[in-house]
Amino acid sequence: MGIKPSYIKNLGTALLAKQREYFTNNFDENKRQLGASAIIESKRVRNRVAGYITRRINAKKRT
Numbered sequence: 001m002g003i004k005p006s007y008i009k010n011l012g013t014a015l016l017a018k019q020r021e022y023f024t025n026n027f028d029e030n031k032r033q034l035g036a037s038a039i040i041e042s043k044r045v046r047n048r049v050a051g052y053i054t055r056r057i058n059a060k061k062r063t
Helices: 006-022 027-037 043-062
Strands: none
Touching: 006 027, 006 043, 027 043
């Protein structure tokens, strides 16, 4: 993997703080939810944010 840019982390963290109940541990569902709830022009950025959110949720479930 690599280091995520800060704007991906900031956006993902803010969305999780406001709308945690809408996101799951499934990447495809998170991607659809981001399309409905956030205005993200770039498909690449949307996918990266969805991946970050998915990883954060899965990490919390493991601990």
